[in-house]
Amino acid sequence: QSVLTQPPSASGNPGQRVTISCSGSSSNIGSNYVYWYQQLPGTAPKLLIYRNNQRPSGVPDRFSGSKSGTSASLAISGLRSEDEADYYCAAWDDSLSGWVFGGGTKLTVL
């Protein structure tokens, strides 16, 4: 099991809005920033959201992140076929002194 909990799958129609949740604990999400990564099929992961809700340059504003307590969410609006990918949340864990990831959510655009 992963330290951070994500739903294994999510789906939506083109143009719709989907959210992916990430649940942790006080030692990780509750006390540190959350990061989101997108992994397109057969490629390396790519930074999507940093420090809970910040987008790197080049990431469309259709992607947004939020955090509340020990949970975080990634929202994707105006869903497009090229958004089909695996999405991972991550945070530093103070108790483990290491980074922890969610198990990943496979997003399907119907």
Place this chain on the structure above:
Amino acid sequence: QVQLVESGGGVVQPGRSLRLSCAASGFPFNIYGMHWVRQAPGKGLQWVAVISYDGSNKYYADSVKGRFTISRDNSKNTLYLQMNSLRAEDTAVYYCAKDPSTGWLNGFDIWGQGTMVTVSS
């Protein structure tokens, strides 16, 4: 452009050793922390280890502690992962990734393309 290129992967027998390298270019390597992250076939991402910009601080995942050693040579812009006592469960694509800070708390902003390590007899 900013680039990380891993090498050194391959097929190795259980109990043997392997050293991975990650060549960095396009940014001042000596001022950033660096990580190794792995992904077993068909599985999710697992963080392996991190080293601070000057090599003075290192952290490891429990699953590799005592077997893997992360190091860096700033004169060669290269990150290493020495993997000893390899097990079947270490089979994965190994990615090196750059931290956007001197330390280890700011995630992974640049990733390499990965190198495959297969542990099998």
